[in-house]
Amino acid sequence: MNTQAVKVIYKYEMLRAWNTILQSFASPVISTILYFVVFGSAIGSRIESVEGISYGAFIVPGLIMLALLTQSVSNASFGIYFPRFTGTMYETLSAPISFIEIVLGYVGAAATKSFIIGLIILVTAGFFVELKIAHPIWMLSFLILTCISFSLLGFIIGLWAESFEQLQLIPLLVITPLVFLGGSFYTIDMLPPAWQTVSLFNPVVYLVSGFRWSFYEVSDVSVELSLLMVLLFSVICLSIVWWMFKTGYRLKR
Amino acid sequence: MSSIISVSNLSKVYDGGFRALNDISLDIKSGEILALLGPNGAGKTTLISVICGIVNASAGSVTVDGYDIVKDYRITRSMIGLVPQELTLSMFVSVWDTICFSRGLFGKKPNPLYLEQLLKDLSLWDKKDNDILTLSGGMKRRVLIAKALSHEPSILFLDEPTAGVDVELRKDMWVLVEKLRQTGVTIILTTHYIEEAEEIADRVGVINEGELIVVDDKEALKHKLGKRQMMIELEQTIESIPESLWTWSLELSGNGSRLTYTYDSYSEHTGIAELLRAVDKSGLLLKDVNTSQSSLEDIFIGLVKVNNEGSA
Numbered sequence: 001m002n003t004q005a006v007k008v009i010y011k012y013e014m015l016r017a018w019n020t021i022l023q024s025f026a027s028p029v030i031s032t033i034l035y036f037v038v039f040g041s042a043i044g045s046r047i048e049s050v051e052g053i054s055y056g057a058f059i060v061p062g063l064i065m066l067a068l069l070t071q072s073v074s075n076a077s078f079g080i081y082f083p084r085f086t087g088t089m090y091e092t093l094s095a096p097i098s099f100i101e102i103v104l105g106y107v108g109a110a111a112t113k114s115f116i117i118g119l120i121i122l123v124t125a126g127f128f129v130e131l132k133i134a135h136p137i138w139m140l141s142f143l144i145l146t147c148i149s150f151s152l153l154g155f156i157i158g159l160w161a162e163s164f165e166q167l168q169l170i171p172l173l174v175i176t177p178l179v180f181l182g183g184s185f186y187t188i189d190m191l192p193p194a195w196q197t198v199s200l201f202n203p204v205v206y207l208v209s210g211f212r213w214s215f216y217e218v219s220d221v222s223v224e225l226s227l228l229m230v231l232l233f234s235v236i237c238l239s240i241v242w243w244m245f246k247t248g249y250r251l252k253r
Numbered sequence: 254m255s256s257i258i259s260v261s262n263l264s265k266v267y268d269g270g271f272r273a274l275n276d277i278s279l280d281i282k283s284g285e286i287l288a289l290l291g292p293n294g295a296g297k298t299t300l301i302s303v304i305c306g307i308v309n310a311s312a313g314s315v316t317v318d319g320y321d322i323v324k325d326y327r328i329t330r331s332m333i334g335l336v337p338q339e340l341t342l343s344m345f346v347s348v349w350d351t352i353c354f355s356r357g358l359f360g361k362k363p364n365p366l367y368l369e370q371l372l373k374d375l376s377l378w379d380k381k382d383n384d385i386l387t388l389s390g391g392m393k394r395r396v397l398i399a400k401a402l403s404h405e406p407s408i409l410f411l412d413e414p415t416a417g418v419d420v421e422l423r424k425d426m427w428v429l430v431e432k433l434r435q436t437g438v439t440i441i442l443t444t445h446y447i448e449e450a451e452e453i454a455d456r457v458g459v460i461n462e463g464e465l466i467v468v469d470d471k472e473a474l475k476h477k478l479g480k481r482q483m484m485i486e487l488e489q490t491i492e493s494i495p496e497s498l499w500t501w502s503l504e505l506s507g508n509g510s511r512l513t514y515t516y517d518s519y520s521e522h523t524g525i526a527e528l529l530r531a532v533d534k535s536g537l538l539l540k541d542v543n544t545s546q547s548s549l550e551d552i553f554i555g556l557v558k559v560n561n562e563g564s565a
Contacts, residue, residue, distance in 0.1 A: 002327070008357030012346075019345070087341030091400070094305040094335050095358040096327040252309050 005097045009105025010112075013079050017113050024075075025117060028067045032121045035063050036128045039185065050187060051218040056129040061212040062184030063125070068118045068143070069150050069179050069204065073171050076110035076154030081167050084158070084251075093252065099245035103238070107155050111147035118143050132215065138223070139214035145230045146207050152237035159244050159251065178204045183212075188220045203233055257283040257408060257439050258304065263313035265299050265463075273299040275463040276313070286430065286440045287468075288450035291460035297443040298338060300460070301410045305335045317408065331359055334406035338413045338443075340393045344386040348377055348396055351385060352403045359404035368403060374429065375399050391422045398429070409433060411442040415449060427453050482545050483525060485512040488538035495535045501528050510540075 017024040040056035047055040083089040092102060125131060133139050161167040182204025188196050199205050200221075210226025213219035219226070244251065258281040265274040273296045281287050289297045302308035304315050306326060315322045317329035343351060352368055372378040375395045380388060385396060394414065401409060411430070415423040423446075430440055430453050444450055450457050451471065458468035467474065490509035501524060504513040512532070516523045532539065 002360040004357045004360045004362060008354050012350075012354055015346075015350075083343070086343060087337075087339055088343055090305075090307050090335070090337055090341060091355060091358060093307045094330060094333065096330040096360055097358065098327075248309050252307060 002095075002097050002101050005095060006101050006104045006108070009092075009102070010109045013106060013109030014112065016079075017075070017109075024113060025120065028071050028117050029120050029124060032063050032067050033124060033128075035059070035066075036125065040128055051216070053216050053218070054129065057131065058212075058216070059185050060122075060125045060129060060131060061215050062182075062208050064118050064121050064143075065146065065182075065204070065208050065211055066179050066184050067121050068114050068146050069175060069207075070171060071117050072110060072114040072147050072150035073154035073157065073175055075113050076107055076151040077158035077161065077167055077171070078154075079106050079110055080155055080158035081161050081164075085164075089251070099242055102245070103152070103155065103241055107148065107151045110151040110154060111144070114147040114151065115143060118147070134217045135214040139211065142207070142211045142214055142226075142230070145227075145234065146211070149230055149234040149237060152234060152241060156237060156240050156244070159241070159249070162250070178202055183208045183220055187218070203229060206230065255283050256280040257318055258441075259316045260300070260304070261314050261316075263300070263303060263315060264311050265296075265303060265308065266311045273463050274303070274310075277460075277463075277465045279458065279465055279468060281439060281441060282456075284434065284437055284439055285455045286434055286442070286453055287456045287458060288454035288471075289441065289443045289458045289460055290445075290447065290450055291443070295460045296463040297460050298412055299463075301335070301412055301441070301443065305333055305410060306330055331404070332406055333408045333410065334401035334404065335410045336394075336397045336401045336412060336414055338416065340390065340397065342385045342393055342396060345384060347382050347384055348372070348388075348399070349381040351396065352399050355400040356403040359406075361404045367405070371399055371402055374432075376425070391418050394418055394422070398426075402433075407437065408439045408441070411440065413443050413445065415444065415446060423449070480515050480517065483514045483516070483528075484543045484545070485514070485529075485532060485539060486510060486541040486543070487512065488540045491537070495537070497535050498528070498531055501531075 036056070036059075039059055043055075045056075049055065050058045083092065122131075157167065157170050161169075181199065182202050183199070184204075188199045188205060191199060206221055206226040206229035209220040210223050210230070213223045213226070243249070258279075260277055260279040260281075263274055263277045264272070266272050275296075277296075277300065289300070291297050299308060303310045304317070304322060306322060306329075317332055320328045322329045346354075349368075349372075352371070353363065356363065356368065369378065372381055375398060377392065377395050377399060380392060385393060388396065398411075398414070415426055418426070427449070430442070434440060442449075442454070454471055456468060457471050457474055459466045486507070487510045491505070492509060494503050494505055494512070498512070501514050504515075505511070506513060514525075514528055516525070529539075529542075
């Protein structure tokens with residue numbers, strides 16, 4: 001195991017986030033605060049409680065997931081796309097380093113950044129609504145697993161993309177709609193029956209549901225199923241990354 | 254000297270069908286400096302890229318110190334340093350951070366003393382805290398070399414290291430290459446500059462259209478393929494070569510005032526003395542006599558020309 005390589009990639013990526021601290025940490029936090037102000041206070045004050053929870057508190061897990069998913073994808077995709085774009089990827093490809101070590105370095109750093117953002121948003125939410133975390137260990141587990149799985153997805157996008165436009169394409173056209181339609185701001189039983197069935201094909205539903213359960217013990221699907229889906233998603237993403245490195249897809253000519 | 258790199262029947266066909274390498278076999282000796290010459294698109298960079306693991310081969314195999322570059326990639330890659338052709342660097346990091354990154358990437362523990370000496374050798378020490386963005390093109394080229402040497406490789410690939418650099422830096426680079434050779438590092442460089450190969454290489458390989466046309470010791474190559482010419486300047490102009498001089502296959506040029514005799518300077522019998530006597534006997538008056546030796550450049554151009562004509 002080339003631990004030195006993992007260490008330097010991780011450190012380098014974290015340093016990049018630190019150098020762009022406003023963009024990396026402040027920006028997602030400000031966006032989330034705006035969501036709290038608009039949905040939690042302005043609109044939320046006119047909405048009755050959901051499942052016995054005030055609307056402001058109800059959307060906290062969904063908002064954290066929204067930030068986590070978009071940040072994980074964006075951090076990881078940019079992290080690996082940038083060396084490809086500048087041509088410095090030659091160094092990683094010519095180094096004695098396996099795909100899993102590259103993943104550990106890049107995805108580990110992207111997931112760490114998202115995790116920090118998630119925690120900051122959680123603390124910030126505490127200033128707006130009364131928070132209750134029924135299962136802290138489950139909450140942390142979902143937080144970490146989500147950061148890892150969606151950082152893996154971002155890593156795939158970063159390896160696949162051949163332009164900055166393509167880099168933005170999947171997050172804009174796929175991730176954001178999935179998150180908004182994944183029960184971040186509602187429970188899926190509020191939807192018409194047909195749309196409830198459609199929602200079950202949205203992996204974000206399982207993430208938000210499991211994560212919300214860890215806070216308020218209310219969920220759209222069972223927590224075991226949520227966990228299983230997150231793990232399955234991670235395994236699928238990891239397999240795709242493995243295939244990309246094995247074949248050199250868009251990495252080696 | 255034993256082989257440190259063995260390339261066997263290596264071929265590379267890119268998506269789209271372009272054959273960049275065609276059945277190349279080559280042994281690179283430990284501790285030597287091998288210069289790979291060839292026109293643009295000849296396959297030099299592809300060959301290097303395959304050996305370093307950046308490009309997948311379509312056929313054939315490569316071993317480094319007896320280890321297969323695919324199966325034993327950790328061992329082979331840790332022995333190799335690569336200086337790419339393009340100035341591919343992360344612009345917003347300092348010189349020091351980027352070489353520490355490179356060293357770590359190759360699995361080496363931090364060694365500030367070694368890296369300090371390396372930067373001093375490359376006249377980069379006073380720039381160690383500068384962002385790469387602020388450096389000149391020549392300095393960036395030095396940073397690439399520092400990155401390639403940061404993990405103390407025993408084999409160094411220099412892909413056109415002096416392309417676009419000034420004369421001073423080029424000479425510095427040659428000195429550095431010589432110093433590295435003295436420490437036992439095997440150096441493979443690609444270049445467009447024939448004088449560079451002539452100056453620093455032990456052996457020269459010529460690649461054209463994906464094929465290795467020739468690889469040999471620099472001197473042996475000049476010996477084998479180099480020609481010497483004697484130019485006889487005449488006092489008068491003549492319209493044709495006298496019949497008595499036809500034996501020497503002379504060329505008439507300079508508006509009829511110059512006879513050129515091409516011969517093998519290494520052969521036992523050059524025929525120069527007989528020719529001069531015959532010229533005198535034929536009544537032609539000598540004004541001057543010059544000789545010239547074909548350079549590597551003449552040999553390179555000749556080889557590529559013959560190869561292109563053969564494949565046309």
